[in-house]
Amino acid sequence: MLALKERNNQAFGFLYDNYAGALYSIIKQIITDNNELAGDVLQEVFINIWRKIETYDQTKGRLFTWMLNIARNASIDMLRSKGYQNSQKNQELPDNVYKGGVSQTTQQNVDNIGLKKVLEKLKPEHRVLVELAYFKGFTHEEIADMMSIPLGTVKTRIRNALLQLREYLK
Amino acid sequence: MNLKDYIESGIIESYVMGLATESERAEFERLCAQYPELVAARRKFEESIEASAKEQALPTPPEVKVKIFEAIGKNAPSSLGSTSSNPPNIPSMQNSKNPVRGSGMLRFVAAAAIILLIGMVWLYFQAKQRNQDLVRENDGLKTQRDTAQNILNRIVQEQKQAIGDPNTTVVNMVGTKAAPRSSANVYWDSASSSVYLVVKNMPQLPNDQQYQLWALIDGKPNDLGVFDATNDKLILKMKDTKKAQAFAITIEKRGGSSSPTLEKMQSMGKATQTQ
Known part of the structure; x- marks a missing residue:
């Protein structure tokens, strides 16, 4: 924890390797239909974790809880952003065209x-x-x-x- | 308040999952400071959420990690020390096609040239590696400097805010008989109710104990939060209070107590208006 607050590079890499998958999962449960934007949110989330690590207060909860809430808030912000709404309109067409095609196999069923x-x-x-x-x-x-x-x-x-x-x- | 009912009310889950309102959060945090059982129950739920989330982890897009480390101005740590993944590309010599005839001298020169070439390539990569190390070290130092600068700015800002304000009352806390050398200053902004504490001389405590600041309001002590006597924080932001006739510092168990242990009173000061 101390290493993180001191902005230790290795510690941050470790944090990413350990938690990125779990946070990505929650992001994808909120941004269900756009892998690219979900990846963007994950990136933003970790940059925010890096920048705000000093504000994390151990007495208020575990580090993961803090990160999870950052991930959830960032995902919901994205969900409500204009960029996302527009991308939904643009996506509709190719999604329908390729229905049952390649995209289906790569996209996980996030309801599960x-x-x-x-x-x-x-x-x-x-x-x-x-x-x-x-x-x-x-x-x-x-x-x-x-x-x-x-x-x-x-x-x-x-x-x-x-x-x-x-x-x-x- | 019945603590058991409170724990079973769903507040813990709302709080951890970020669904509690501002006032629910404030109340929950206040009670957590008071009841270790509540903290234990919160921790348990947090652990189960974390375990479930980790179980459900998804593979992340590989480019994201690289982008993150680019954005924060460093190389991804996985690329550290992995120079072996791009080995020096040494072109192989095609000598066999035209075997060198006769002269032993020519062979010697050719062999010397190859050795020289290999040597130079080696030196080149050696230098390149050294250069990369220096760049990385330099980046690290820059980030450390920026972070330190930021922290310093924040402290200066807080101090200006607390000390420069005409509404701020400065309370000089002097040591009691139990601790004659303890001293600290409380800066209390009666307009915004903010309370700041500047530790001047408070002895280090054992790990299981902390100092606790109290505001005395109409003779009753009110908790203003706990602190450690470390040197790394020059000024501490404590809990707000609208009223206070005096401030007092006691030694309590880590996490603080709900009422002060008066025989452990370290220092005290009256909040008389000086302005």
Whole structure:
């Protein structure tokens, strides 16, 4: 940890080798359909980790938790950026053209990886809320609006879903 | 508050996964400083998330690592010491086609030339390697200098902010009987409620203990956070307080206590308005 804060090159390489795959997995669960942009986000995430390592506070959680939240936030920012929205429009055509072709084999089915796989075990009404909150980054208020359910209900359901998630992760 | 109910409320999971609101986060962090059981439960969930994420790791695009290390101004460490992967390209001599006739002298000259050539190639790569090492070393030093400069700037900035402000009250903390030589200054900005602490002379503590700063408000002590007496931080940002009649520093177990151990009081100072 000290080596990282001192910006040690080797330590940072080690950090990358150890955690990049796990973080890339979460990025791809958020940016599901564009490998190139997911790679860009991974790059941005590690550059941010490098720059902000001094602000990491051990008393507030584990290093991985800190990095995971950086990765999630960066992915959601990308999801909402203009560049991403545009790239979606541009991608639609080739995606349809080559459907069943080469692209299909290289693209993993992201619904079957990581937390999303665990989410499948939840009740649908719980699952959709966690999806919206965790993978799409909507606030509880936005979700309550979108689904016309009381804010309190959103909050309890998400909390309950997360508790179940914890059990599945054990 | 029932700690067990709180732990089972889903707050830990919301906090770790970044779904808690600002006020929930603040409350959670405050309680974590108070209850080690809460920290233990948080850690357990964090570990399970980490294990699950690592299990689900995906292969990353290989060019990303190179780009990252380019962006932060260094070579990827995997390329260190791997010069053997591009061995010197020495063209092979095609002597056999036209065997040199007769003269032993000519053969000697040819052999000498080849040896000389190999020697020069070797020297060239030697020099190149040395040069690369120096460039890398230089980059490393530059980054270290920049980082140190940044930290220094930040400290200067914080100090200017804390000390230069006319709303700031300077409280000179003097040692008590238990620790006559302990001294520190508290800079309390009553407008923004910010509290900064400048450690002047506080003895080093055993690893399981920390100093804790308290604000005395209407006779009651309020926790303003813990600190170590290390030299590497000149000025410490403590927890905010709107009110305070006096400040006190005690020695507590690492992580701090919920109420001060008064016999371990190290120093104290009254927050009288000096402006």
